[in-house]
Amino acid sequence: MFNKSTSFQYEKTLKACGKGQKSAIQSLYKHDAPQMLALAFRIFGNLNYAEQAVQRAFVTIWKNANTYNEEAGPAKGWIYSILRYHIGVLYKQNYEQIQATLQNRDSALVETLSLLQADIHASHAPHTGFHAFLEELPLEPQSCLINMYFSSGEQASTATLLNMPLGRFKENILLGLRHLSKKLGNFPYHIDNEKIGEYVLGGLSGEEERYVLQLFNQDSTAASIALIWEDHFTHYLDQLPEQPLHPRLWSSIKHNMQNTEEVGGILDAIQDHDMSGFSGLQARIKELSKKLSQNLRLWQISSLVLATALLFLVIIFPSTSNMTRMIAVLSAPGQNSQPAWVVKVNQEGIAQIKPMIQQNIADNLEMEIWTQSDTGNNDYRSLGAIKSNAIITLTPEMLGKVKPGQLFQISLEPAGGSPSGKPTGSILYQGRLVDVSN
DSSP, rough: OOOOOTTHHHHHHHHHHHHHHHHHHHHHHHHHHHHHHHHHHHSSHHHHHHHHHHHHHHHHHHHGGEEEEEEEEHHHHHHHHHHHHHHHHHHHHTHHHHHHHHTTTHHHHHHHHHHHHHHHHSSSSOOOHOOOOOSSSSSHHHHHHHHHHTOOSSHHHHHTTTTOOOOHHHHHHHHHHHHHHHHOOOOOOOEEEEEHHHHHHOOOOOHHHHHHHHHHHHHHHHHHHHHHHHHHHHHGGGOOOOOOOHHHHHHHHHHOOOOOOTOSOOOOOOOOOTTTTTTTOOOOOOOOOSTTTTOOOHHHOOGGTTTTTHHHHHSSOOOOOOOOOEEEEEEEESOOOOOOEEEEETTTSSSEEEEEEOOOOOTTEEEEEEEEEGGGGGGOOOEEEEEESOOEEEEEHHOOOOOEEEEEEEEHHHHHHHHTOOOOEEEEEEEEEEOOOO
């Protein structure tokens, strides 16, 4: 069983990672990677997928650590929200293969999780905090919470594993979350506290997920609560058996960090191994743009850099053979704005620009789409005027070459478009491209 020290300084470690100190990411790896791998392996039942999830999580943490803000929520919650996002993405991408494996595993899953629940109760150490409050609940709500946390499936499928009607399962989940939130006492007041906790546990319907994600985009308190829940739920991991780390995992992480500036005197505690035969773990997660212009609301909740914004996009654009390479979410400059348009660029360089809201434009006006690859040079390029809220498709020739961080804007112009080759009216929506290819 794990006996992890609670004294590890996650906030300090993330700040060091944000400053480019690779010894900090190595320290985090040595402290948490065994626990992360154990969680991923329990969900997938497949070591390859589990290693991929951990590898992608560490690269994402490294390249986005400079966006973390302590005011957004606990650093450990931020870290594990990223891990669980990548677990969810891999689960969706490899759904058929995982389900084939789980058909032989589902019969033992409930028994395994019941043993985990028994392990929590049988611990010789006196229980305080999260585990003590968990034990105050009846066994059925405890079982529902534990099973849901260790599942990447929907609530309905998890309820089926427990031979429980979905309505009763949801009641148990909400009962448990309500009890824990009152006992733990570090949650700011929010009317949707339990619903946010339910989202963090996972398995909500698409409509329920979209509701919570909209809360995150509009309310920084809601996003902070998500990180608090995530931080508390990591206590479930204390009872998992340690999953040994193969040296190839760190080698893969280091390989994907190689395009950043090296810091001397690091990476010496874990021996490097040949990467031949391990190309499957070479994820190419690109760095989010550091310059986010005025559109801070979607991205300032750094606790959910990928765990909300990109998951939201996965819901909108389910995986197909024509995989998405880059995505930009366009929303109004300023606070409390919801996503209005989404730009999706596929592997072939074809862009789809999709409206997320309905907007009426006067007859003497129209919207015009612009892009800037270099905001410093003020090099605006028009992608055309739009009058309706229809989906727009741009060929690679029309779109031109794009790169992560590239700015897209929609301005309000007179009929016929801007006469100056640059936005002349107000900027309605804007957002930057993020590389989401794997």
